[in-house]
Amino acid sequence: MFTGRNSATETDGSDALWIRDLSQIETFYGRLVFLAGLRKPDSGRYEHYGCSPGTPSSLIVSRNLKRVHETIFHDWIALSLERKKADIELYIASVEHGDRQLLVDAWLRLTPYMNLVPASVQGPERQRHISDFEAILGLLKNLYGVASPDRGA
Numbered sequence: 001m002f003t004g005r006n007s008a009t010e011t012d013g014s015d016a017l018w019i020r021d022l023s024q025i026e027t028f029y030g031r032l033v034f035l036a037g038l039r040k041p042d043s044g045r046y047e048h049y050g051c052s053p054g055t056p057s058s059l060i061v062s063r064n065l066k067r068v069h070e071t072i073f074h075d076w077i078a079l080s081l082e083r084k085k086a087d088i089e090l091y092i093a094s095v096e097h098g099d100r101q102l103l104v105d106a107w108l109r110l111t112p113y114m115n116l117v118p119a120s121v122q123g124p125e126r127q128r129h130i131s132d133f134e135a136i137l138g139l140l141k142n143l144y145g146v147a148s149p150d151r152g153a
Contacts, residue, residue, distance in 0.1 A: 018048040027091040028076045032116040035069040070118045100144045
């Protein structure tokens with residue numbers, strides 16, 4: 001569980017909400033989903049509902065969220081494949097109103113796991129994340145009886 005942050009992270013007190021939100025997420029994968037969802041695709045900046053965009057504190061929050069996203073991603077990459085699979089299964093179990101077959105099918109078709117990588121991460125770490133996740137998806141596909149996705153759909 002996320003309980004703190006790097007002591008080098010700058011703060012002005014405006015990030016208490018996202019720290020609280022992140023600390024309530026049990027899985028590494030869930031934290032990556034949360035953090036990647038705060039990153040704006042048109043700017044790459046991180047925004048949290050608790051901080052008004054364009055303010056000086058929003059720049060601090062964005063930098064802090066970027067650092068935390070990178071840290072959690074590096075922690076994720078360091079996990080064994082077996083531990084990642086267990087973490088993803090725990091995440092799947094925590095999804096409310098989630099049909100496991102539909103969720104795994106959507107992941108196979110839409111590849112949202114590719115968007116969880118921080119922008120600063122390139123090369124081998126990015127590729128390892130993708131290949132590990134695809135291997136886990138292959139196992140989950142068999143476990144939950146998901147038919148091969150129609151990539152054209």
